Amino acid sequence: MGVPVSGGMDALAVRKANLLLENQPNDAVMEITMTGPTLLFETPTYICLTGAEMAATLNNEPIKNHNVVQVKAGDILSYGKLESGFRSYLAVKGGFLTEEVLGSRSQYFPVTVSKKLLERNEISYFETKRYDALISDPKLENHFNSNFLEVEKGPEFVILGDAQLAELFAQEFTVSEKNNRMAYQIGEKIVGHKHTIITSGTLPGTVQLTPGGKLLILMKDGQTTGGYPRILQLTEASICTLAQKRAGDTVQFKLV
Amino acid sequence: MNTFDLQISRFGEMAILLQWPQEVNELILADILAFVEALKSQDRSDWEYVPSYNSVTLISKSKFDFEQEKKLLLDAYSKRDGHQNTTERHCWQLPVCYDSEFALDLPMVSEKSGLSEEEVIRLHTSEDYLVYGIGFLPGFLYLGGLPQSLEIPRRDDPRVEVSPGAVGLAGKQTGIYPQNSPGGWNIIGNCPIPLFNPKLEPPCFVKVGDRIRFHAITKAEHKLRKIESEVGIYNLNKTLIDA
Numbered sequence: 001m002g003v004p005v006s007g008g009m010d011a012l013a014v015r016k017a018n019l020l021l022e023n024q025p026n027d028a029v030m031e032i033t034m035t036g037p038t039l040l041f042e043t044p045t046y047i048c049l050t051g052a053e054m055a056a057t058l059n060n061e062p063i064k065n066h067n068v069v070q071v072k073a074g075d076i077l078s079y080g081k082l083e084s085g086f087r088s089y090l091a092v093k094g095g096f097l098t099e100e101v102l103g104s105r106s107q108y109f110p111v112t113v114s115k116k117l118l119e120r121n122e123i124s125y126f127e128t129k130r131y132d133a134l135i136s137d138p139k140l141e142n143h144f145n146s147n148f149l150e151v152e153k154g155p156e157f158v159i160l161g162d163a164q165l166a167e168l169f170a171q172e173f174t175v176s177e178k179n180n181r182m183a184y185q186i187g188e189k190i191v192g193h194k195h196t197i198i199t200s201g202t203l204p205g206t207v208q209l210t211p212g213g214k215l216l217i218l219m220k221d222g223q224t225t226g227g228y229p230r231i232l233q234l235t236e237a238s239i240c241t242l243a244q245k246r247a248g249d250t251v252q253f254k255l256v
Numbered sequence: 257m258n259t260f261d262l263q264i265s266r267f268g269e270m271a272i273l274l275q276w277p278q279e280v281n282e283l284i285l286a287d288i289l290a291f292v293e294a295l296k297s298q299d300r301s302d303w304e305y306v307p308s309y310n311s312v313t314l315i316s317k318s319k320f321d322f323e324q325e326k327k328l329l330l331d332a333y334s335k336r337d338g339h340q341n342t343t344e345r346h347c348w349q350l351p352v353c354y355d356s357e358f359a360l361d362l363p364m365v366s367e368k369s370g371l372s373e374e375e376v377i378r379l380h381t382s383e384d385y386l387v388y389g390i391g392f393l394p395g396f397l398y399l400g401g402l403p404q405s406l407e408i409p410r411r412d413d414p415r416v417e418v419s420p421g422a423v424g425l426a427g428k429q430t431g432i433y434p435q436n437s438p439g440g441w442n443i444i445g446n447c448p449i450p451l452f453n454p455k456l457e458p459p460c461f462v463k464v465g466d467r468i469r470f471h472a473i474t475k476a477e478h479k480l481r482k483i484e485s486e487v488g489i490y491n492l493n494k495t496l497i498d499a
Contacts, residue, residue, distance in 0.1 A: 001452070001460045002394045002434075005315075101454050110435050111394055111454045155265065155273055196409070196427060198280060199389060199398050201306040201313025203271055212412050225308050225391030225398070227410065227426065227440075233268035 004221045005204060006106035009181060009243035010087050011236065012143050013051035017091035020048045020068055020135060027095025028105035030117070032088040034246065036079020037117075039090075041071045043127045046093040052085030052244060053142075066140045068133035085144055085244035094126040108221055144244035147172070149234055150256045154207060156229035159195045164209075167191065168232075172250040173215070175242075181221040184242060186251075189213035195229055202226045205234030207253075217242060258283055262333055266322045267313065274329065276310040280400050280428055284310050285388055289465050293343065294336040295329075307464050308389030308398060347384050347467040349493040350432075350447050352423050353478035354380075358446035361411075365425060365442050368408050376444065377472055379403045384467040385430065395434035395452025395460045399468055402430050414440035421446045423470070448482035449490060467497060 008014035008031055018027050036054045049056055049065050056063050056079050063069050071077070071092075079088070098105045101112050109115035117123070160168070167190040174187035192213035201224065202208070208216045208228035217234065218226075219242070232253065234242065245251060260276045267273040276284045285307075292305050292312060302320075306313040314329075354362065354377045366373045385399035392398075402425070410426040415438060418424075422433040424441025433439055434451045447470075452460050462468070473481065484490035 001458070002391045002396050003459075102459070111452075111459075152266070152268055155267060155275075198278060198309045198311075199391070199429065200275075200308050200311040201267075201271070201273065201315075201391070203268055203313070203315065205268060210413070211410075214413075223392045224306055225313075225389060236269050 002224050003102060003111060004108065004182075004224055006104060006108045006181075006221050008087075008089060009220050010051050010085075010089070010144070010240040012240040013087070013089045014091075016066065016140065017048045017050040017089050018095075020050075020066060020133065020138070021046060021091050021093050022134065023091060023093065023095055026105075027091070028098050030090040030096060030123075032079065032090060034082060034086060036088060038076060038078040041075045041077070042073055043125065044073055045071050045125055045128045046131050046133065047071050047077070048091045050089045050091070051144075052088040053083040054088050055080030055083060056088075064137075065142075066138050068131075068136055070131075084142060086246040087243055092125045093128040093131055097124040097126070142244075143237070144241045146241060147245075147249070147251050148254045149238040149242055149251050151207065151232040151234055151238065151253050152256060154230035154233045155200070156195070156197060156209075157231050159193060159229055160209075160231055161191070164191050164193075168253055169255065172252050175245045175247055175249045175251060177247045179245075179247060181219055183219055183222055184217040184245070186215035186217070188215075190215065193229070197227060197229055199225050199227045200230075202230060203233065205236070205239040206230045207232035207234065219243065258287060260284060260287060262330070264326045264329055269319060270316050272314040272316075272322065272325060272329070274312045274314065278310060280309055280388065282386060282400075285386065285400075285465065288312055289343075290341050291333060291336050293341055295332055298332070306389075306391060308391055309400070343463065343465065345463070345465050345467070345497040346494040347469055347497055348462060349469050349471060350449055351473040351477065351481055352381070352445040352447045352470045353473050353475055354445040355475045355478075357475065358419075358422065358478075359444045361425075361442035362444045365406070365408050365444055369405055371405060376406065379406055380425075380430065380444065381470045381472055384469050387462055387464050387466045387468060388429075390460060390462065390464055393434055393437055394454075395450070395462075397431050397451065397462055397468065399430045400428065402428055406430070408442050410440045411442065414438050415443075418443060419446065420450070421448060423447055446478065448478050449485050449492070461492065 176187040178185040263275040304315040388400045389398040418439035423445040426441040
């Protein structure tokens with residue numbers, strides 16, 4: 001019916017946060033892009049932060065990514081300067097209990113009422129007074145430091161000529177200002193083409209080439225079908241890497 | 257039943273692309289829908305199906321063995337005749353306002369096709385279009401059967417924002433944008449009836465394989481129909497299609 005898969009852009013970070021809290025893999029987490037909110041917890045729980053590092057503090061005490069941290073009623077979590085990556089994730093024990101639409105707790109306007117949380121919004125979660133985390137300080141490296149995006153050949157890879165192939169794999173590209181949960185547009189153009197394809201399925205991580213030579217990389221809220229040639233397909237891990245890039249960052253395609 | 261040359265390829269780590277011959281053809285769509293119905297009748301709850309024109313994208317919830325799936329699919333395709341197709345098909349009548357307020361690209365379509373604007377509208381409302389796919393955005397219908405004289409290529413660079421209900425032309429296709437979105441189609445009108453409502457079951461009343469017939473309405477009627485559908489009193493007209 002054309003509804004995108006949606007959900008966390010950096011699925012690896014989401015998975016880590018839920019795993020460390022021993023949550024279900026699909027429990028809802030909060031995705032925090034570029035700058036973070038100030039959050040007041042009214043109920044005791046345990047939290048875990050993953051993804052981008054944003055100098056998070058709990059009651060003004062710094063907390064580290066990948067640590068399971070106890071939170072008491074009245075505690076305040078706030079975020080500072082973005083230090084690495086672009087999207088940070090906050091998981092609570094048992095997951096956030098946001099509205100379920102079409103079997104998902106993701107927010108995607110207009111299938112859901114809103115596309116993001118607003119100031120003074122309240123979200124429910126289960127109370128957890130006592131929980132002993134299996135792993136408390138796993139010393140994990142971030143998975144998104146590389147600028148290589150591993151790709152497979154897409155269904156229309158064959159339309160690419162030598163000039164386009166050379167351009168695609170020999171140079172660094174810049175993430176343009178036009179990047180969001182639907183798609184990331186690449187700043188540089190490559191040689192265009194005159195191929196039209198009959199509309200067919202697209203996936204998160206599909207790289208489309210427009211006739212004008214623009215490269216569009218579809219992401220989690222991306223269209224489910226499209227008519228531009230699908231020249232490359234990012235691996236699942238590389239979708240997560242790209243989700244942590246912002247305008248001006250460079251990326252390089254690497255065929256696997 | 258026709259048997260087509262089926263091409264099965266890996267599409268990234270999580271999907272498989274099934275491709276029929278590269279053409280827009282009602283027989284191909286019928287074969288695709290029959291095959292998808294046959295597949296859905298088996299125990300394959302790990303897979304989601306996105307049928308569209310001459311292809312089906314199968315999306316998996318978990319990683320899979322491509323060669324093994326390919327064998328299963330080829331086997332299921334050769335045995336699809338045994339499955340009885342039971343889905344009812346409808347033709348839905350949808351109103352479209354072709355007023356210049358909405359029809360941003362109608363002058364350009366008129367110029368490129370060499371037809372008057374009135375003739376473009378007459379031709380656009382003269383066919384029962386076949387729904388070849390629902391995708392791109394929630395409730396976006398890909399319609400086939402466009403008169404050849406209305407075939408205008410997609411815009412080279414897509415618009416940043418197209419309004420909900422915008423009716424567009426692109427190559428051999430025509431369709432309605434269900435929500436605000438970027439879009440590369442040539443816009444010739446606006447349909448006031450929303451095609452996707454997550455509170456309804458199913459959220460989209462149209463199915464792939466149904467048909468759509470447009471009729472022209474004035475700006476005043478557009479406003480009325482929009483209000484009617486927003487408050488939930490618009491009466492959709494449909495007729496049953498004999499299979």
